[in-house]
Every structure is written in C-alpha cells, then in structure tokens.
C-alpha cells in the first residue's frame with residue numbers, strides 16, 4: 001500500500017509529464033487512470049463547452065499547477081487556458097457557466113492544493129505585457145508627471161525598472177515584488193510604505209459578465225493587501241499608473257537598495273510564496289513567529305524559513321498539505337503564546 005504523501009507525489013510526477021499543450025480534439029479521447037485518478041476527463045467536451053473551440057489561445061488539460069506557482073506545489077487544473085486576446089477572455093467569462101474560474105498571475109502569492117483546481121485556470125502570463133510610452137503632463141500642483149499604461153501580466157520589477165529609465169518616481173519601493181501588475185493590483189501589494197494603490201489612475205478589466213470596462217481609482221477600495229472592486233470577479237487586463245518625474249540617480253539607488261535588502265533578508269534561493277501571514281496591527285508576523293521559536297519548524301519538505309520567519313520554503317518535494325500543516329501549527333502556536341490570531345496573506349485555493 002502506498003502512503004498518501006507518496007501517492008500525491010507520484011500523481012504529481014505523472015501530471016508533470018502530462019501537462020503539455022494538447023489540441024482540444026483529444027479532450028474527448030480515452031481517459032487514463034493513474035493511481036486511481038482519472039487524468040483525462042471525458043466530461044469536458046459537451047455541447048455546453050463547444051465555445052472552447054472558438055478560443056484562439058492555448059488550452060491545456062490537467063495542467064500541473066506546481067509548474068505555475070513560486071512555491072512549486074499544486075495539483076492539476078482541469079482546464080488551463082492561455083487566452084490570446086481580450087476577445088478570448090470575453091468568451092470565457094460569457095460561457096464558462098457554473099465551471100469555477102481562477103485567475104492566475106505569476107502565482108507568487110498562492111498555495112494551490114495537491115488535488116488542484118476543478119475548473120478553469122486562466123493564465124495571461126504570456127500576453128498582456130506591453131508597457132506604453134509615458135505621456136507627460138503637469139499635474140494640479142504644477143509638477144511634471146506622467147501616465148503610463150501597462151498590461152496586467154507585466155512583471156512588477158520589470159515595470160519599476162522600465163519607469164526608472166524615464167526618471168519616473170513612485171514605484172521604486174515595489175521593486176523585487178515578484179508578481180505581475182494584475183496580481184499586485186488585486187493584492188494591493190506594497191513594501192516599505194508604498195502600496196500599488198498610491199500610483200493607480202485606472203484599471204481596465206473584463207468583468208464577470210464578459211464586458212470590457214475601465215474603472216477609475218475612486219471606484220476601487222484599498223486596504224492592507226486587498227483591493228475591492230464594485231463587482232466581484234473578472235480579470236484585469238491593464239492599468240494606468242500616474243507617477244511624478246524624479247531624480248534618476250536617487251530612483252536607481254532606491255531600487256538597488258531594495259534588491260540588496262530582499263536578497264539579504266528573504267530566502268530567495270528556495271521556492272516560497274512570500275509572506276505567509278499578514279502583519280497584525282502594530283506588530284509583524286515574522287517577529288511573532290520567530291519569538292514563538294518556530295524558525296525551522298518543518299513538516300516533510302515544508303518548513304518555516306531560517307532566514308525570514310514569515311516565509312515557508314519548499315526544501316525539495318513539499319506538498320501543499322505539508323505547507324498547510326506548517327501554517328496551522330504556526331497559527332495555533334502564535335495564538336496560544338500571544339493571543340494574536342494571524343490571518344494568511346497567501347491565497348489558499350483548490351480542491352481540498
């Protein structure tokens with residue numbers, strides 16, 4: 001008899017070699033069973049899913065999500081769509097019916113379960129990456145400023161470095177946040193006193209009804225690591241950012257300082273998903289976890305980082321269940337010792 005973690009790893013291994021792009025026609029092909037798990041699901045092609053044939057982008061079946069998360073864990077997504085354009089996105093939102101959707105950015109703030117996602121994962125990673133030339137203007141205070149439109153899949157660090165070329169200031173503290181602009185907008189990502197909401201002018205998304213809409217900053221609500229939209233769902237495709245003209249040398253120096261600080265303080269050589277817990281009011285999660293003596297606490301290959309206590313690292317073949325066990329142990333230990341209930345920052349998703 002195989003024990004559960006071993007089974008999970010074998011299933012993941014099977015999926016790793018099974019996640020290649022396949023034409024839709026093979027979806028109706030025969031299903032295969034590996035360790036009791038059906039790898040191809042016949043139910044996917046039916047009259048209600050014919051719309052998938054109209055997708056111009058790529059469609060993958062049973063795509064291993066471990067390949068798409070920075071923590072390198074996560075089982076298969078039933079369908080993994082890489083849309084070609086906005087029309088593809090509109091098609092998905094108009095026709096997915098009751099099939100659950102999950103929007104993937106760079107997967108740097110995710111804990112995807114070992115069983116994976118029963119539904120459609122949309123990945124815009126390979127598209128929606130353009131950064132338009134800044135449009136300079138004088139703001140209400142008479143300062144030189146610029147509006148820049150960037151695609152939601154643009155990587156944050158690339159964006160910050162690109163803006164620095166034009167001596168635009170306002171985002172340099174966010175360099176080194178490893179996700180996409182879209183993910184940063186949803187998470188209201190921030191570092192060192194700056195949050196992405198500080199520079200947003202507008203956000204364009206395909207909403208849950210499949211309509212393309214542009215929302216201005218005043219339509220959105222921002223909290224610590226959370227942005228609320230007027231209606232739920234949808235996918236951000238681009239955003240307009242407003243920045244001021246600054247001093248190039250100072251901007252570059254700030255960028256360099258942040259990158260060195262991250263390298264020194266964060267366990268960047270091992271797969272991780274950034275800060276696991278939100279900082280509680282007036283304290284930091286890292287300090288509380290370290291004070292509770294939990295640095296290095298591990299379950300299997302998932303462990304609290306020695307370098308930064310609010311990071312859980314994957315030391316090799318960690319499973320999502322092991323990561324979850326570490327999270328639960330850390331949460332209950334800190335609660336018992338301090339009375340503080342920590343909330344996860346990392347998004348836990350997938351079938352449990």
Ligand SMILES: Cc1cc2nc3c(=O)[nH]c(=O)nc-3n(C[C@H](O)[C@H](O)[C@H](O)COP(=O)(O)OP(=O)(O)OC[C@H]3O[C@@H](n4cnc5c(N)ncnc54)[C@H](O)[C@@H]3O)c2cc1C
Nearest residue numbers: 103105106107108109179180182183184186189190236274
């Ligand atoms: C080493 C490391 C350091 C980090 N440091 C920081 C830090 O300093 N500050 C900080 O705030 N975070 C930090 N993070 C966490 C993470 O990088 C951010 O939360 C980031 O903004 C997530 O972006 P992503 O593209 O990876 O989103 P994902 O992790 O893929 O997704 C996050 C959420 O956004 C949604 N989403 C993603 N893209 C879109 C889109 N286009 N439209 C609609 N919804 C979308 C997803 O559905 C999900 O709900 C760090 C992570 C790591 C691994």
